[in-house]
Amino acid sequence: MTLLITVFAAAVCTALWYRTAPKSEMRIGILCWMFWGASLMWLVDAVFEYAELGAEYFTPAAQDMLNDAFLGLSVVALGLTAWIVILLVKDPKGVIRDKLLKKND
């Protein structure tokens, strides 16, 4: 479930990046790489778990699924927070800089 939610987040971010490309002032590309990287790593985790459990892997208990879904949503929230922090620190549009500095007339 965590893998599934992360893959959906990665796909949505990539579509958003393509829509705004090639300008990409919002640095959505960073978010895409982050979610795709995590998806690939969880895919490896899933393969190892499948090798251990077999078909049972696809029929998780309801409570496990709920916990994994909660984790997946938390991962997406954390990824978005990290992206917002990078965006505000890098400030590609200069909004923060302009807000902090007042021009002399």
Add this chain to the structure above:
Amino acid sequence: MACFIVPATEAIVTTVVSKVMEKKAAQNAAPTVCAEFAHGEIAQAQRTPFYKKLMWLNYMLWGGAFLLAFEHVWHGEVVPFFPFLTAAGDPIERAQMLHEMATAGVAMAVLVTAVWAGIVAVSTVIEKRAMKAAAEQQ
């Protein structure tokens, strides 16, 4: 248990390499080439330098390792006090952790790097095709 440490270690190495390459690239100006853009427009352009392509790998490795580390905190496998990894305290669990790092951790790093290598290969082909198309039209 601690599989994210392997891609995180690779991320440290690739970040250092990309920073060194970026410094070297800043000293030498990138050559300008003629390329075909969307709708058949021919214009002067600069190819994406390799250090920028290496940054794609950095983002994937750092992002993935960061989110995976969060998952380990969620499951109580990483704690904010010494020895930070709960499995490190017990010899049997430590052996299991090292085995997981050697199998799942290495597989994660290899898969991410392989996917990045594929993306770099495709991007190089796209760049070369654009330059070839421009050369044919001129």
